[in-house]
Amino acid sequence: MEGFDFGALDSTMETLMRMLPLLIIFSVLELGLMIAALVHLIRSQQPKYLSKAIWAIIIILVNLIGPVLYFVLGRNENVDDDDDDDEIPDS
Numbered sequence: 001m002e003g004f005d006f007g008a009l010d011s012t013m014e015t016l017m018r019m020l021p022l023l024i025i026f027s028v029l030e031l032g033l034m035i036a037a038l039v040h041l042i043r044s045q046q047p048k049y050l051s052k053a054i055w056a057i058i059i060i061l062v063n064l065i066g067p068v069l070y071f072v073l074g075r076n077e078n079v080d081d082d083d084d085d086d087e088i089p090d091s
Contacts, residue, residue, distance in 0.1 A: 030064050037067035040075065047074040 037059045041047060047055050047070070055074050059066040 033064070033067045034059055037070045041070065044076050047076050049074055 038056065041052060041055055041059065044052075046052075050058075055070055059070050062069070
């Protein structure tokens with residue numbers, strides 16, 4: 001019976017360590033996109049095609065593709081912005 005090949009494990013760990021910065025950057029971007037999609041969804045009146053609850057589930061559970069699908073298909077341009085209340089009307 002042959003023993004476990006630790007050389008292959010070392011090679012795998014080295015590869016993971018080299019890829020770690022890229023994985024961290026990708027994870028932060030993915031999380032940022034998900035947060036942006038959820039904030040937009042919460043502030044929107046009514047998204048296209050599906051309810052807010054279904055879009056929230058898609059955004060959260062379908063990583064990376066869910067937020068992109070929301071921004072491409074489900075985003076409604078009517079978003080509640082409180083910034084419009086600060087404008088001075090023309091006299």
